[in-house]
Amino acid sequence: MQSVHEVFKLIFGVLASILILGVILTFVGNYGNAQERSLEAAALRNVIKSAGDVYVSGNGIPFRGVPNVTFLPGDPPTFRTPDAAVPVRFPLFFRGGEDLFLARSRLDMGWWSFSYVTATPRLRVLFSPVVGDWQQVRDIVSAFPDTEFFDPKVTFGVCDGTQLREQLCTGQACEQRGFRDLPLEGLFPAVAPCTALLPADAILITLSSSCPQPRGVCLTPPDAGGIGTLFSADRALGYYYKDPVDVAALAIGGISDVTELTLFDVKNEQFRTELRLAAEVLRTRILLITPSFPAISPCRPDLAAFLGSLQGLEAILGDEAYYEQYPSLQALLSALGDLRAAHESLAAKGCDY
Amino acid sequence: MDGNCLSARRRAQSSMVMLVLAIIIVLGMVAFLFGLARTVSSAEYLNLYAHGLVASVLKTDTGYTEAPCKTVADSLACAYLTPSYICGGQETCADLADRMVNASIGRFAERKESLRYLLTVEPEGFSAIGGEGVTRVELGELSLRKLRESRISAAERLTGFFGGQPYVLTATLVLVVR
Amino acid sequence: MEYIMMIFLIMVVVVGLIVLLTGYQITRAAADRSDRTQDRALFLLKQVTTHPLFVSEEGVLDDAKLTALATLPDGCARLEDLFGPDWFLEVETLDGPGAACAQTNYPACGRWELCKQDARAVAYDLPVNVYRNAGTILARDVLARRDLAILTVGVYGR
Numbered sequence: 001m002q003s004v005h006e007v008f009k010l011i012f013g014v015l016a017s018i019l020i021l022g023v024i025l026t027f028v029g030n031y032g033n034a035q036e037r038s039l040e041a042a043a044l045r046n047v048i049k050s051a052g053d054v055y056v057s058g059n060g061i062p063f064r065g066v067p068n069v070t071f072l073p074g075d076p077p078t079f080r081t082p083d084a085a086v087p088v089r090f091p092l093f094f095r096g097g098e099d100l101f102l103a104r105s106r107l108d109m110g111w112w113s114f115s116y117v118t119a120t121p122r123l124r125v126l127f128s129p130v131v132g133d134w135q136q137v138r139d140i141v142s143a144f145p146d147t148e149f150f151d152p153k154v155t156f157g158v159c160d161g162t163q164l165r166e167q168l169c170t171g172q173a174c175e176q177r178g179f180r181d182l183p184l185e186g187l188f189p190a191v192a193p194c195t196a197l198l199p200a201d202a203i204l205i206t207l208s209s210s211c212p213q214p215r216g217v218c219l220t221p222p223d224a225g226g227i228g229t230l231f232s233a234d235r236a237l238g239y240y241y242k243d244p245v246d247v248a249a250l251a252i253g254g255i256s257d258v259t260e261l262t263l264f265d266v267k268n269e270q271f272r273t274e275l276r277l278a279a280e281v282l283r284t285r286i287l288l289i290t291p292s293f294p295a296i297s298p299c300r301p302d303l304a305a306f307l308g309s310l311q312g313l314e315a316i317l318g319d320e321a322y323y324e325q326y327p328s329l330q331a332l333l334s335a336l337g338d339l340r341a342a343h344e345s346l347a348a349k350g351c352d353y
Numbered sequence: 354m355d356g357n358c359l360s361a362r363r364r365a366q367s368s369m370v371m372l373v374l375a376i377i378i379v380l381g382m383v384a385f386l387f388g389l390a391r392t393v394s395s396a397e398y399l400n401l402y403a404h405g406l407v408a409s410v411l412k413t414d415t416g417y418t419e420a421p422c423k424t425v426a427d428s429l430a431c432a433y434l435t436p437s438y439i440c441g442g443q444e445t446c447a448d449l450a451d452r453m454v455n456a457s458i459g460r461f462a463e464r465k466e467s468l469r470y471l472l473t474v475e476p477e478g479f480s481a482i483g484g485e486g487v488t489r490v491e492l493g494e495l496s497l498r499k500l501r502e503s504r505i506s507a508a509e510r511l512t513g514f515f516g517g518q519p520y521v522l523t524a525t526l527v528l529v530v531r
Numbered sequence: 532m533e534y535i536m537m538i539f540l541i542m543v544v545v546v547g548l549i550v551l552l553t554g555y556q557i558t559r560a561a562a563d564r565s566d567r568t569q570d571r572a573l574f575l576l577k578q579v580t581t582h583p584l585f586v587s588e589e590g591v592l593d594d595a596k597l598t599a600l601a602t603l604p605d606g607c608a609r610l611e612d613l614f615g616p617d618w619f620l621e622v623e624t625l626d627g628p629g630a631a632c633a634q635t636n637y638p639a640c641g642r643w644e645l646c647k648q649d650a651r652a653v654a655y656d657l658p659v660n661v662y663r664n665a666g667t668i669l670a671r672d673v674l675a676r677r678d679l680a681i682l683t684v685g686v687y688g689r
Contacts, residue, residue, distance in 0.1 A: 016538040020545055027549050034556060042563070049570055056577040076615070089615040090578075112583060274584075277609050281584060284599035285664075288637050292665035292673050353587050353675075372540040382551065398573060398655055405580070406658040408590050413660060414676045418667070424677070457679050460625045461658055464681065 037083045043067040044079055047119075048086055051102050055090045055117045060103035062150050063119075071096065073253065073261040075269060090117065091270045093252045093263050097121025099152050103145035107245045109336055111306075111343035112278055114271055116245065118145045118252060122152040122201050124166065124173070125251070126159040128194035129207040133221050134184040136207065136244075143248035146176040158184075159204060161192035203251050211238070217251045226333045227326065232262070239264055242329050268323040276317040283310040299351030306342040309335055399530065403507035407472075407526040410457045411509055415449060417441045425453045429474045430511045430522055433490050447490075454492045469529040471497040474511065477521045497527050504529045568653045568686050575618055576655050576684040584613075591660040591677060592622055597643040598632045607646040617687040619646040619654075624661055624680040638665045641680075654685030 044067050054061060070080040071094040076087040093116060100119045107114040125144060127137050147153045155173035157166030168187070169178040194215065198204055204216030211218035211231040219241060222228040230241040232250055241247055246264055253263025286307045293299050313335045322328040346352040411426040421431040422440035431438050431446035438446045454472055462468040474490040497504065504527050511522040579585050580592075584600070587593045600606050611618075623629070624641035632640035641661075659682045666676025 012535075013538075016541075020538075020541060023545060023549070027552075031552060031556075038556075038559070038563075045567065045570070049574070052574045053577075056574070056581045087615065089613070273609075273612050277613065278584060280603060280609075281596055281599040284603070284634075285593070285595035288595045288598060288634065289664045289673075292638070292668055294668075294671055294673075297671060297673075368537055369540075372537065372544070375544055376540070376547065380547075401573070401576070402657060405590065409658040409660045409679055412591065412677050413679045414666070418674070457625075460679070461681070464656065 037081070040067045040081050041084045044069055044081055044084060044086060047100075048079065048088060051088070051092055051117050051119060052090065054102045054104050055092075055115065058104045058115075060101060060145065060147075060150060062152070063100045063102055064098070066096075066098055066100055069096070073263055073266040075266075077266055091115065091267060092117045092119060093249055093267070094119045095121060095123070095252050095254075097152070101145060101147050101150050101152055101154070103147070105143060105145060105245075105248075107143075107243055110340035111282070112275065112339075114245070114274060116267070118248075120145060120152070120154055120252060123154045123252075124199065124202040125154065125156050126164060126166075126194070126198070126202055126204050127156070127207070128159045128204060129188075129191050130193050131207050131209050131221050132185070132188070132191065133207055134188075136221065137184065138180045139244040140205065140247050141176055141179055143244040144176060144252075148175050148177065155179075158188055158191065159194035159196050159198075160188065161194065162196045164196050164198075205247065205251055217247065219247060225330045227329050230264075235262075240323065240326060240329055242323075242333055269320070272317050272320070272322060276314060279310045279314045279317065283307060283314065286310070293351075297351075298349060299346070302342060302346045302349060302351055306339070306346060309338040309342050313339065399505050399528075400507070403505045403526060403528050406458065406461060406528070407507045407509050407524065410454060410526075411511070411524060413453070413457060415440075415453055417449070422446055422449060425450065425457065426509075426511050426524070427513070428453060429472075429490060429524060430513055430515075430520065433474050433487055433522060434515045434520065436485055436487055450490070451492055458493070465530060467530065469494050469497060471495065471527045473525045473527075474522055475525075477510070477523050497529060500529065502529055565653075568688060571615075572618070572653050572655055572684060572686040575614060575620075575686065576657055576682070578614065579620055579682065579684055580657065580659060587662040591662050592680070592682065593662045593664070594632070594638060595664050597622060597645075597661075598634065598637050598640075601632060601643045601645055602634050610645060619644070619648065619652065619685050619687070621645075621647070621683040622659070622661065622680055623683075624678045627678060638663060641678075648687060650687045652685035652687045654683050657682045657684075 043065065047063060047066055047069075050061060050063050067081065072078045072080055076089060077092060079086045079088065091114070098121070100121055102117060102119050104115055104117050107116075125141070129137055141156055144156075145154055153173070153175065155166065155175055156179035157164060157168065157173065159165075166173045168174050168182055174182065193208070194204060194206065198215070206214060206216065206218040207221065208218060209220060211220065211229075214231045214233050216233060218231045220228045227240050227242055229238045230247060230250060231238045232254070234254060239246070239250070245267060249263040249267040253266075286303055290300065290303050293303070313332070316322060316328055316331050316335060319325070319328055322332065343352075411424065411429070413425050415422055415425060415428055417423060417440045419440065420427065421435070421438055422428050428440070428446045428450040432450040436445060436447035440446050440449050444452075458468075458470050458472075462470070471491065471493040475488070506525055506527045508523050508525040511520075511524055513520055581589050585592050585596055600610065603609065622643045627641045628639050629642055630636055630640040631642045631644065659680050660677040661680045663676040663678055665673055667674040
């Protein structure tokens, strides 16, 4: 028979053990969660660092093991995890996936180029050019990343009625260069509206004179001023588009459930911010360097023309909603055309780089 | 009875000792783990610095406007191909290259203590003799060639035409930063 | 009595372990924050040497662009809109006039500062070139010149 004292010791020991175990288990649970979140945050920083390196170097890289993050278009765009919100300070077109290909692309305007990074998983971009503007299709293809020699791939094909025509490059799916080099006008003299069942990794881009109920992204051909309208399945209202990057931004990014903004909105805001500052800096630069050119220099008239076009551009981009207004876009495209011509003249005469 | 008390006391004492040892081990782990504070790798920055240094020194204008002597890169190629060429009627391109490289990198060495360098210009691929029997141009501390200390290197290509033929040379900068 | 002492010591060890691991997490969090600041400073350094707002070509900063940015009324705020807040850059040519550049003394100047504050920062230096638009003025032309300079980019905060 155990004495009372020994029973006390037993019970005390058991209670103490339960207490100690309880403390340890609680801490281990919390510590485990904290470690997991810390690893996720580290993985997220790696994605952003890698994307940043691609932005400055221009060398595309694959990225594996992307954490589960939410990309929120905004000012600035932000990556969100349960514990962290990391802003992205360069143009990034992000589409979620575990394995991504990071690449830099450029919209070259001659006097300026707007660079952006695309982060894309395996994508099958399918065109349905009911209005057969194949040159525009090629331009849009150029705005997507070139994944040659890399994975995951971004491939291009055509949706013709109920058929998906993708194995167009010697029996294989076409990447950017291969698709652009195809004799598409001859291969597809007429294309029926796409009614095929689309796989989960496909993006459908339709070119049509009207887009009543778009699947994916639908655009009308640009008018004489270079402006068309762009529709998304997720939003009732359309957008004006002025360059192929607008189409790529909407196609890759879609519409955020949280912010109701799209990559299209973000791209145009970043475009405006960058170009407006660029116009002002270059205008001041021209004012600074012109006096050093001799009065008889043939460069002076071209410098004056370039300066005038820059001033016009600054005024247009002063309006935040410029990309939602047709007259502003018309004026913008006209100013960009003038700037391209003025810059080409300056460079041809050796007046500027 | 005394024996039992004594052995019980000894067991208790040894338990105490074990626990004290355990606490000491834990404290030791504390010191060890805190000492594991991560140091940031500066390799990326040092590589960027080395590439920035060699690229910017090579692109720098020398003050002469004639083609074989216009930039430091031009003068280095001239120093390999025609070292006795006179720039602006004043100095040979070999002397010019030596002066410009030493002055340029020397200015950065003033800012970064203990920056030692060796700049080598030689042809890409198979070695070939340059003009006037030159096999290689070396500027800076020649002892760095055989140094076993950790060093950073960065290379740039020098291209152009000499005697109507294209040339391709490699300028390699080796840096030792303590 | 020994059992109570033993339990007490075990609790001390357990609490000590908890404190140790928590302290380690805090140290790691601080190191992560420092890493992020350094990563950002390095990224900004690379951006400045490649972005057309600053350069004529990669690694060659344009002196007129730098002067324009340094003298814009809200230049720092506009740069922060693009590249984020709390950072600065300095460029100094190694030879030639060392005056800070303004529109009045351009091009006889050799120093530019953007968004400088009196605060602690993590900064990196990098050798660069500065493209002098009015390097050599001839009778009918202007020849540009590339000078050697040092670029410093930093991020404020610990």
